[in-house]
Amino acid sequence: MSNMTDAWYQLKNVDRLDTPALVFYPDRIKQNISILKSFVTDVGQLRPHVKTHKCAEVTRLMLGAGITKYKCATIAEAEMLGMCHAPDVLLAYQPVLTKMHRLSQLIFNYPQTTFSCLADNVASAAMMSAEAEKLGYRLNVFVDINVGMNRTGILPDRAFELYQFCSALPGINVKGLHAYDGHIYKSDLQKRTQECIEAFAPVQQLIAQIEEAGFSKPVIVAGGTPTFPVFAKMPDVECSPGTFALWDKGYGALFPDLPFLPAALVITRVISKPNDYTLCLDMGHKAIAAENELNKRVEILNLPNLYFTGHSEEHLVVKTAGPNSVNIGDVFYGLPVHICPTCALYDRAGVVSNGLLTTEWKIIARDRMINY
Structure with a gap:
């Protein structure tokens, strides 16, 4: 697992958070x-x-x-x-x-x-x-x-x-x-x-x-x-x-003239490690927008150079370029390629302040109906 010291997205109390989880950085x-x-x-x-x-x-x-x-x-x-x-x-x-x-x-x-x-x-x-x-x-x-x-x-x-x-x-x-x-x-x-x-x-x-x-x-x-x-x-x-x-990887790469900052991530954990090159994350179709081709759905910020080999409802299978020292339970931070439909997959978002998960905000209009 790569060193995340001073990374803007790092959560100091990430053990409080079940995954997959959407988080906002106000x-x-x-x-x-x-x-x-x-x-x-x-x-x-x-x-x-x-x-x-x-x-x-x-x-x-x-x-x-x-x-x-x-x-x-x-x-x-x-x-x-x-x-x-x-x-x-x-x-x-x-x-x-x-x-x-x-x-x-x-x-x-x-x-x-x-x-x-x-x-x-x-x-x-x-x-x-x-x-x-x-x-x-x-x-x-x-x-x-x-x-x-x-x-x-x-x-x-x-x-x-x-x-x-x-x-x-x-x-x-x-x-x-x-x-x-x-x-x-x-x-x-x-x-x-x-x-x-x-x-x-x-x-x-x-x-x-x-x-x-x-x-x-x-x-x-x-x-x-x-x-x-x-x-x-x-x-x-x-x-x-x-x-x-909230910004995302897709627009950030496509429009360099727009200086907005990524402000929402999907946090995921390794749930299985079939071999030294292969990891399975709890980031399936229900956790990240899946309308783009397989390797253009999310960027894992603290584990670069991944190749995605499979994506299903609850699982994302990835391969590393060489043998890795990742352990089951390790935490990774995913920057969605398309944040809009990703956000709609969640009923709430964890809120991060000064590196700490502090509260949560409801994605209240994700529902088709609130009161009327």
């Missing part, structure tokens, strides 16, 4: 929030996505830093934000059927929070308007624009008609436009910037068309973590990075 989360703010001239440009951490305590750190606008993807995440008294919450999802009823419940049960959602077609907008009108309120809506992700959203050249249609509905208050460009993730910042600006150009034309028609200036919510440095330079755009709060 001092690093705070640094990441400060780094995020350093990219913009006005904190009002920030609308961070909470889908990575799904945690009330992390949200409160952002609120304490003056961030008042948030983005989320699920009703549970929206409710978590309401429970934290976040002033402005965009559900970046188009609700259908029961989800619309649940959103209405949040609007009435968390009146201190202004909720919004997305619409990308006439039928959904009409349904949302009818629901809001029936319950006696006006729903805040952003028209969702497809800028190349080809997942949701209406194409920019068809969006003005939808914008007009939504604006005429009695139950809807059109706030602006939402444009997510998750398909843009080139490592080189210059190339990424060029792609981002090209994809966003039709949205800028749409903005001009909306204003020329006499509508008030739309609020623009755009981008994710990869294109955050591009939109951060546009004062009229609200930026929505999410991964920045």
